[in-house]
Amino acid sequence: MAKTKTTFFCQNCGSQSPKWVGKCPACGEWNTYVEEVIHKDDNPRGSWKQEPAKLKRASTPKKLHEVNFEAQPRLITDDNELNRVLGGGIVPGSLVLIGGEPGIGKSTLMLQIALTLTQQKILYVSGEESESQIKMRADRMPFKSENCFVLSETNTQQIFQQVEALKPELLVIDSIQTLYSSHVESAAGSVSQVRECTGELMKFAKETGTPVFLVGHITKDGSIAGPKVLEHMVDTVLQFEGDRHMSYRILRTSKNRFGSTHELGIYEMRAEGLREISNPSEILISQREEQLNGVAIGAMLEGNRPLLIEIQSLVSPATYGTPQRSSTGHDSKRLNMLLAVLEKRGGMRLGQQDVFLNVAGGLKVDDPALDLAVCASLISSYEDNPISHEICFAGEVGLGGEIRAVNRMESRISEAAKLGFKKIVVSKYAIKGVDLSKFDIKVVAVSRLEEMYQEIV
Ligand SMILES: [Zn+2]
Numbered sequence: 001m002a003k004t005k006t007t008f009f010c011q012n013c014g015s016q017s018p019k020w021v022g023k024c025p026a027c028g029e030w031n032t033y034v035e036e037v038i039h040k041d042d043n044p045r046g047s048w049k050q051e052p053a054k055l056k057r058a059s060t061p062k063k064l065h066e067v068n069f070e071a072q073p074r075l076i077t078d079d080n081e082l083n084r085v086l087g088g089g090i091v092p093g094s095l096v097l098i099g100g101e102p103g104i105g106k107s108t109l110m111l112q113i114a115l116t117l118t119q120q121k122i123l124y125v126s127g128e129e130s131e132s133q134i135k136m137r138a139d140r141m142p143f144k145s146e147n148c149f150v151l152s153e154t155n156t157q158q159i160f161q162q163v164e165a166l167k168p169e170l171l172v173i174d175s176i177q178t179l180y181s182s183h184v185e186s187a188a189g190s191v192s193q194v195r196e197c198t199g200e201l202m203k204f205a206k207e208t209g210t211p212v213f214l215v216g217h218i219t220k221d222g223s224i225a226g227p228k229v230l231e232h233m234v235d236t237v238l239q240f241e242g243d244r245h246m247s248y249r250i251l252r253t254s255k256n257r258f259g260s261t262h263e264l265g266i267y268e269m270r271a272e273g274l275r276e277i278s279n280p281s282e283i284l285i286s287q288r289e290e291q292l293n294g295v296a297i298g299a300m301l302e303g304n305r306p307l308l309i310e311i312q313s314l315v316s317p318a319t320y321g322t323p324q325r326s327s328t329g330h331d332s333k334r335l336n337m338l339l340a341v342l343e344k345r346g347g348m349r350l351g352q353q354d355v356f357l358n359v360a361g362g363l364k365v366d367d368p369a370l371d372l373a374v375c376a377s378l379i380s381s382y383e384d385n386p387i388s389h390e391i392c393f394a395g396e397v398g399l400g401g402e403i404r405a406v407n408r409m410e411s412r413i414s415e416a417a418k419l420g421f422k423k424i425v426v427s428k429y430a431i432k433g434v435d436l437s438k439f440d441i442k443v444v445a446v447s448r449l450e451e452m453y454q455e456i457v
Contacts, residue, residue, distance in 0.1 A: 005037070005038050006035050006036065006037050006038065007035070007036060007038055007192070008020050008021070008033040008034065008035050008036070009033065009034060009036050009190070009191035009192055010024040010026060010027060010029065010032045010033055010191070011032045011033075011034055011191055012024060012027050012029045012032045013026050013027035013029070013032075013229065014191050014195060014229035014230075015027070017033065020033050020035070021033055034190070034191070036184075036186035036190050036191065036192045037185040037186050038184055038185060038186070038192055072091060072092050073092075074086075074088055074089030074090055074091055074092075075089055075090040075091075075092070075117070075120065075169075075170070075211065076088075076089040076090075077089065077090065077113060077116065077117055078116040078117070079112070079113060079116065079265075079276060080276055080278065081251060081265030081266065081267060081276045081277075082109075082113065082251065082265060084263050084264075084265055084303075084305075085238055085251050085252070085253045085263045085264065085265045086236065086238075086253075086256070086258070086259065087253075087256055087258045087259015087260060087263070088259060090170070090211045091211065091235070091258045092209045092210070092211060093205050093206050093208070093209040093210065093211065094205065094211050094212075094235045094236060094257075094258065095198075095201060095202050095205045095211075095212050095214065095233070095234040095235050095236070096211065096212070096213045096214065096234065096235065096236040096237075096238060097176070097213075097214045097215075097216050097230065097231065097234040097236065097237045097238065098110065098213060098214065098215050098216065098238045098239075098240055099216045099217070099218045099237065099238070099239050099240065100217075100218055100239060100240030100241065101217075101218050102217055102218075104240055104241070104242060104249065105240065105242075105249055105267075105269055105274065106174070106175075106215045106240050107126075107128070107129075107137070107174050107215065108137070108269075108273060108274060109240060109249075109251075109267075109274055110124065110172045110174055110213060110215060111124065111134065111137060111138060111141070112141060112143065112273050112274055113172075113213075114145070114148045114170070114172055115138060115141060115143035115144070115145045115148055116143050116145070117145070117147075117170065118144075118145045118146065118147060119147070120147060120168075120169040120170055121147045121149070121166070121167070121168045121169050121170075122145075122147060122148050122149065122168055122169065122170045122171075122172065123149045123150075123151060123162070123163060123166055123168035123170070123171050123172070124148060124149065124150045124151070124172045124174070125150075125151045125152075125153055125159055125171065125172065125173050125174065126150065126151070126152055126174045127152070127153065127154040127173075127174065127175065127178025127179055127188075128174060128175060128178055129152065129174075130152050131150050131151070131152050134150045134152075135150070140271065140272055140273070141272055141273045142272055142273070143273075149166060149168065154178050154179055154180055154188060155179075155180060155181070155182065156179055156180070156181045156182075156196075156197050156200050156201070157181065157182050159173075159179075160200070160204065163204070163210075168210065169210065169211075170210065170211050170212075170213070171201075171204075171205075171210055171211070171212045171213070172212075172213045172215075173201065173212065173213065173214045173215065174215040175214070175215040175216060175217060176194055176197060176198060176214045176215065176216050176230070177189040177194065177216065177217055179193070179194075179197040180193050180197065181193065181196045181197050181200060183196060184196045191229075194230055195229055195230070195233075198214070198230055198233050198234070199233065201214065202233055202234070214234065216230065218239075231254075231255060234255075235255075235256070235257040235258065236253065236255060236256045236257065236258065237253070237254045237255040237256075238251055238252065238253055238254070239251070239252045239253075239254050240252075241364075242269075242362060243362050246362050247268050247269045247270070248266060248267070248268055248269070248277070248283065248361060248362060249266070249267040249268070249269055249274065250264060250265070250266055250267075250362075250363065251264070251265035251266075251267065252264055252265075253303075260303055260304070262302065262303035262304070263302075263303040263304070263305070264302040264303055264305060264307075266280045266283075268283075280305075280307055281307055281308040281309070281415065281419050282419075283361060284307060284308065284309045284310060284360055284361040284363065285297060285308055285309070285310045285360070285419075286310060286360060291386035291387070291388070291389060292312075292386055293380050293381050293384050293385065293386050294312055294313045294314055294315070294377050294378070294380050294381030295310060295311070295312050295377060295380065295386070295387065295389075296310075296311050296373040296374070296376040296377035296380060296387050296391075296392075296393060297309065297310055297311070297373060297389070297391070297392040297393065297421070298311055298367075298369065298370040298372065298373025298374070298392065298393050298394065299369065299373075299392050299393065299394040299412035299413075299415060299416050299424065300365060300367040300369055300370050300394075300412075301367055301369070301407070301408055301411070301412065302365075302367070304411075306408075306411045306412050306414075306415035307415070308392060308415060308416060308419055308421075309359060309360065309361065309363060309365065309370070309373075310359075310360035310361070311330075311357070311358075311359060311360070311370065311373045311374050311377045312357070312358045312359075312360060312377060313355065313356060313357045313358070313374070313377040313378050313380075313381045314354075314355070314356040314381055315350070315353050315354070315355050315356075315378055315381040315382040316353060316354050316381075317352060317353055317354070318352050318353060318354045323351070323352060323353055323354050323355070324354045324355070324356070325339070325354075325355050326355070326356050326357070327356070327357040327358070328357070328358045328359065329358065329359030329362065329363055329364050329365060330357055330359050330364075330365060330370070330374065331366060334368075334371070334374075335355070335357050335374065337399070338371060338374055338375055338378070338397060339355060339378070341375075341397060341398075341399060341401055341449070342375060342378060342379070342449070344401075345400070345401030345449055345450075346379070346401070346449055346450070346453070348379070348382055350378075350382070353382070355378065357374065357377075357378075367406075368396040368406060369394045369395060369396060369406035369412070370393075371395065371396050371397035372393040372394065372395035372396070372397060372403060372425060372452060373392070373393040373394075375397055375449060375452070376393055376425075376452065376456055379453065379456065380456065383457075385456075385457060387456045388422075388423075388456075390420075390421055390422035390423060391421065391422070391423045391424070391425065391455065391456065392416050392421045392423075392424050392425075393424070393425045393426075393452075394406060394409070394412045394413075394416075394424060394425075394426050394430075395425070395426055395427040395430070395446075395452075396427070397449065401448055401449040401450070402447060402448055402449075403426075403427040403428075403429075403446050403447055403448060403449065403451075403452065404427055404429065405427045405429040405430035406427070406430060409426060409430040409431055409434060410434055412424070412426075413426070413434075413436075413439050413441060413443060414439060416441055417439045417440045417441035421441055422441065422442060423441065423442045423443075423444060423455070424441055424442070424443055424444070425444045425446060425452055425455050426443060426444070426445055426446070427445065427446065427447065428445035428446060428447045429447070430445075431443060431445055
């Protein structure tokens with residue numbers, strides 16, 4: 001007889017305890033422990049195969065310089081945005097988690113990838129939809145693939161049985177929260193189930209070299225539902241973000257064992273699927289005829305990718321008591337700091353003004369190089385004086401009102417030139433040794449906010 005055992009799991013971080021505790025000793029959250037039944041059967045936990053695993057050759061230490069390193073050929077998809085966020089294609093045997101709010105389009109993205117990789121045999125396993133529902137969704141897309149297989153199943157042992165028969169070259173699981181393993185006896189979506197199923201899938205990926213994509217739902221506070229341990233277990237975590245009411249979607253890397261974590265992919269959601277946006281600056285800057293107050297363009301970097309982005313602000317006298325400070329897509333503490341600098345160094349009287357700041361396109365930005373654009377936009381709104389749409393900015397603003405250098409200036413300048421800007425305002429410390437003559441744009445080097453002010457009036 002198999003023994004029934006229960007353990008308490010923290011629903012936040014996944015740590016376990018034999019008895020209930022009020023406060024999690026690992027992550028400090030209160031009331032997160034839930035009792036879950038663990039039932040162990042004869043099969044060892046974590047094994048994805050039905051039969052006992054064969055004895056493997058023990059590995060021995062090797063001298064580092066004797067280690068043969070052959071760059072594993074990555075699977076390059078048709079989707080350049082996905083290739084970029086993965087660090088240059090799909091790595092064999094990698095376990096990739098795609099997180100995002102319900103309804104944002106994770107399943108669409110995965111199905112589209114499955115359908116566009118026509119040369120590879122792909123198994124799309126869904127625990128959320130039936131085969132006919134998936135077929136209906138696929139029919140709306142313009143892609144056709146002979147090699148895309150679908151399976152509606154939630155039991156991992158059943159899935160592995162099908163996988164062994166089919167031998168797919170890529171496995172997609174939609175979603176990890178719907179799976180359950182027979183080795184654990186708690187409900188699907190619980191910490192122990194999510195952990196067990198991910199463990200089995202990871203083992204499968206590593207032993208067979210098959211890349212596995214997991215779709216994971218996200219909770220209201222933005223973390224992937226289920227234990228934090230899920231994020232630790234996988235190789236790559238991609239976040240699929242965007243406003244459900246807007247058509248743009250952003251695919252962002254938050255963890256990647258095979259590449260940089262600063263990459264960004266941008267898509268447009270259309271009725272027939274997701275379209276890559278290869279030139280995002282065009283959508284991040286609104287097209288308009290007339291010039292508006294409070295709009296400034298900043299040249300930022302997201303990963304290796306230069307982006308020109310529109311910063312909008314509205315500064316107006318506060319009519320109801322305490323002035324409001326609100327920023328969307330930008331750190332509000334940073335905004336307060338810049339306002340203080342403008343007040344102290346620029347002599348602007350902002351104490352009785354409401355200030356609203358918005359980053360266009362629904363993007364969240366944290367590049368300090370946008371400081372200059374934020375300041376320019378605030379000044380423009382405060383003085384009701386529009387900035388020419390041919391100017392853009394790249395520079396960090398210090399507490400003394402000085403303009404500091406930011407990295408990778410050349411790629412920012414060349415992106416601005418490529419998009420037809422006539423003038424870019426940068427820190428004079430950032431362009432030392434940079435050959436400016438090769439850019440078809442006027443580069444204005446400033447060292448203080450006052451000098452920047454001269455450029456926009
Ligand atoms: Zn915890």
